[in-house]
């Protein structure tokens with residue numbers, strides 16, 4: 001059973017996802033270990049910090065050469081004083097328990113999203129939009145999932161979106177916004193629907209929504225570092241799910257992605273030959289700038305990766321086909 005689905009999953013995962021995942025995990029573990037080590041030796045660390053800051057002050061202010069360390073520590077900047085008090089205030093037990101706190105926070109945030117889907121959405125199952133559920137369940141089976149995740153449709157008020165997530169120890173579920181589902185059904189566009197639903201199942205199957213994945217990669221999303229690790233990791237995840245969505249849908253015309261680009265009505269009128277000429281196979285500095293700040297790759301880069309059957313570009317689009 002796993003042979004086919006496992007192969008498909010392995011082939012689909014973006015080649016850089018593991019690299020970014022390992023870097024992110026090492027970074028998170030390092031930050032955690034350093035904080036624990038500093039907290040365990042906070043007096044010694046604070047003492048070292050005070051000595052260093054006093055020595056720096058003396059070097060910059062020769063008139064302070066004869067002042068005591070305590071006198072100098074009164075004169076240093078407020079930021080430096082705050083740093084010392086932060087180190088002195090570190091609590092080993094609290095830091096050791098922080099991962100548990102983060103997990104509880106993840107459970108709380110996802111629980112709220114699940115609550116919103118239950119409260120304000122409609123559950124899709126055999127008895128409700130049964131044809132959509134049949135597609136969802138069939139694709140989950142093809143991905144080797146033992147349990148079919150729950151699926152909901154929620155009013156998107158014009159927003160075209162879908163997502164999947166997982167409550168720790170409880171259940172994984174997907175949500176598709178009404179505008180996508182409504183148009184796909186009205187247009188009898190099963191390929192686009194399959195692509196979008198398959199993409200979301202991909203996030204669950206590739207463990208992107210697992211608590212441990214998000215805990216281990218947490219430090220990659222710290223401000224600043226996110227541009228170098230967190231966001232590229234996220235973009236590589238999207239490419240992997242696109243590949244799974246494509247494998248499950250055979251959406252040859254990339255209608256699912258074109259819907260995001262041109263909207264729910266116009267997407268069917270897009271001329272792919274012209275789109276290819278205008279938007280694919282070209283570099284583009286500003287497109288790369290836009291991509292750099294995004295959690296999702298540029299739509300034309302995603303379409304290029306699927307049409308050219310290759311791993312998508314994470315930072316910079318290669319030009320030519």
Ligand SMILES: [Zn+2]
Nearest residue numbers: 199203238241
């Ligand atoms: Zn996605």
